[in-house]
Amino acid sequence: MNIKDYKRVMDRFEADEKCKEEVFDMLKRENKIKLNKDYTEDVSGVEVRHGSNITKYIGIAAAFALVAGGICTTSVLLHNSRNGSSQLAEVIEDESEETTETSEQYDYYAIAQELTDSYLECVNIVLNGDISYDTEDYISFYVYDTFKEFEDERRFFKVTDKRFGSCQDVYEYYRGIAGPDLPENFMDARNVDDQAMIKLWLGGDVSELENGSRVNINSEDMSSVDVSAQSVNSGVYIDYNGQLYVADVVTHPYKYSVLDIKSVYTNEPELVETGAESFAALRTINNIHYGDDGEISSETNNKKLFTFALINGEWKIDSVISQ
Amino acid sequence: MTSERLEQIYDKYKDHVYRLAFAYCKNKADAEDIMQEVFIRCFSLDIDVENEAMLKSWLFKVTVNKCRDMFRSLRYKYSLTAVPLEEADITYETPEESDVFRAVMSLPTKYRTVIHLYYYEGYSVKEAGEILGINESAVQTQLYRARKKLKNILGKELRL
Numbered sequence: 001m002n003i004k005d006y007k008r009v010m011d012r013f014e015a016d017e018k019c020k021e022e023v024f025d026m027l028k029r030e031n032k033i034k035l036n037k038d039y040t041e042d043v044s045g046v047e048v049r050h051g052s053n054i055t056k057y058i059g060i061a062a063a064f065a066l067v068a069g070g071i072c073t074t075s076v077l078l079h080n081s082r083n084g085s086s087q088l089a090e091v092i093e094d095e096s097e098e099t100t101e102t103s104e105q106y107d108y109y110a111i112a113q114e115l116t117d118s119y120l121e122c123v124n125i126v127l128n129g130d131i132s133y134d135t136e137d138y139i140s141f142y143v144y145d146t147f148k149e150f151e152d153e154r155r156f157f158k159v160t161d162k163r164f165g166s167c168q169d170v171y172e173y174y175r176g177i178a179g180p181d182l183p184e185n186f187m188d189a190r191n192v193d194d195q196a197m198i199k200l201w202l203g204g205d206v207s208e209l210e211n212g213s214r215v216n217i218n219s220e221d222m223s224s225v226d227v228s229a230q231s232v233n234s235g236v237y238i239d240y241n242g243q244l245y246v247a248d249v250v251t252h253p254y255k256y257s258v259l260d261i262k263s264v265y266t267n268e269p270e271l272v273e274t275g276a277e278s279f280a281a282l283r284t285i286n287n288i289h290y291g292d293d294g295e296i297s298s299e300t301n302n303k304k305l306f307t308f309a310l311i312n313g314e315w316k317i318d319s320v321i322s323q
Numbered sequence: 324m325t326s327e328r329l330e331q332i333y334d335k336y337k338d339h340v341y342r343l344a345f346a347y348c349k350n351k352a353d354a355e356d357i358m359q360e361v362f363i364r365c366f367s368l369d370i371d372v373e374n375e376a377m378l379k380s381w382l383f384k385v386t387v388n389k390c391r392d393m394f395r396s397l398r399y400k401y402s403l404t405a406v407p408l409e410e411a412d413i414t415y416e417t418p419e420e421s422d423v424f425r426a427v428m429s430l431p432t433k434y435r436t437v438i439h440l441y442y443y444e445g446y447s448v449k450e451a452g453e454i455l456g457i458n459e460s461a462v463q464t465q466l467y468r469a470r471k472k473l474k475n476i477l478g479k480e481l482r483l
Contacts (some may be wrong), residue, residue: 001419001422001423001477001479001481001482002419002423002481002482002483003423003442003481003482003483005417005419005420005422005423005424006420006423006424006427006438006442006443007442007443008416008420009413009414009415009420009423009424010342010345010346010424010439010443012413012414013338013341013342013345013412014338014341015337015338015340015341015355015358016355019337019355019358019359020333020334020337022359023333023359023362023363023366024329024330024333026359026363027329027363027366027367181392272368272369273367273368273369275367280368305368307368319388321384321385321388322384322453322456323381
């Protein structure tokens with residue numbers, strides 16, 4: 001048996017031709033002009049009609065009557081009301097508001113900047129533990145690995161940021177900005193296929209472990225290691241006796257102290273596409289490590305494509321794709 | 324992009340995108356839906372790069388994300404505990420083809436995907452990791468475990 005058997009079967013899979021028609025039909029319907037920049041709408045078969053002279057004169061008279069009526073109404077408004085000027089202002093204001101609503105002009109750049117800045121702040125809080133904490137109030141666990149023969153302290157500081165009292169609070173903040181489709185509870189989100197990283201950030205409740213105790217994280221058989229042990233070994237946040245704690249060091253994915261990393265943008269938003277209900281922008285993220293030797297840039301230059309969608313009249317991040 | 328360029332991109336990559344989506348979804352209808360969404364997204368964002376390899380891996384990234392979105396949807400989360408392989412459109416020419424293909428399709432989703440990218444599309448561990456959004460060691464671990472599972476299912480080592 002050979003993997004080539006898989007390849008041969010897979011080679012016979014071909015997308016149905018009707019899919020192509022559907023894709024291009026949809027694109028044409030939704031975005032005719034973009035498909036072909038030279039697109040011009042030719043109008044043919046238009047019948048040109050000339051009105052009679054009598055109709056023309058009646059039309060001019062009617063237009064004159066309308067203008068005269070408008071002038072009279074304005075005069076009455078100004079004359080009759082004690083607050084005549086403000087009433088007029090209200091009328092004008094209402095008209096301008098209506099014009100703005102119908103024109104749908106968005107400042108895409110400003111929206112992209114605000115939302116991507118919120119995203120980065122979220123990344124720094126959730127992944128990098130960029131949060132206020134009490135250095136005097138901490139708990140420790142001593143993780144050891146019988147397979148790799150090592151032991152190390154995992155120290156967690158009590159979070160003092162009033163917004164976050166538990167891992168669930170951190171998760172809801174993350175979900176609100178970057179993952180609106182995720183389950184409501186962070187423990188459920190840990191089991192979502194592509195959200196395994198949530199397990200690394202949010203360790204959950206480890207109150208069953210005694211402060212200062214040794215915790216076995218035998219790497220030879222990860223399936224037998226209990227959830228609390230995994231959480232203190234790799235979690236950025238844990239819940240302990242009803243309080244939220246943040247790690248000072250995590251083993252994965254960074255070798256650095258998690259509290260000493262900060263993600264920053266190296267460029268301003270670069271608009272890629274704009275549309276009535278969605279648009280996209282590119283930004284590049286770099287990681288800065290604040291070590292004993294000063295500031296070290298990781299030069300990761302991770303380019304992210306943000307797509308935004310207008311949902312119930314509010315712009316939100318729709319997806320974040322690494323480029 | 325001109326209409327000709329869009330068609331060129333579609334014709335060149337449609338089967339690759341479709342096959343990756345099938346490897347993930349295990350049925351033709353969902354794979355086609357995903358393929359269509361991927362190209363509509365690509366074309367509506369006006370994504371085009373001179374480097375064809377980059378374009379292909381971008382399409383694959385979007386494909387994987389779309390598949391994940393689909394599996395997160397209520398239909399997959401609450402209606403189906405295990406997604407069956409839709410056999411109706413599959414042609415096997417030898418019993419070995421049938422055994423190997425079914426064995427790969429019986430693997431958990433993440434193992435199927437990594438096997439497809441690594442062995443079928445010929446991506447390196449690093450490239451597969453970039454497409455899947457996981458690090459190299461995770462790809463290597465998944466490949467190792469996938470091979471181990473395949474050996475258990477087939478009763479013997481699969482020649483690579």
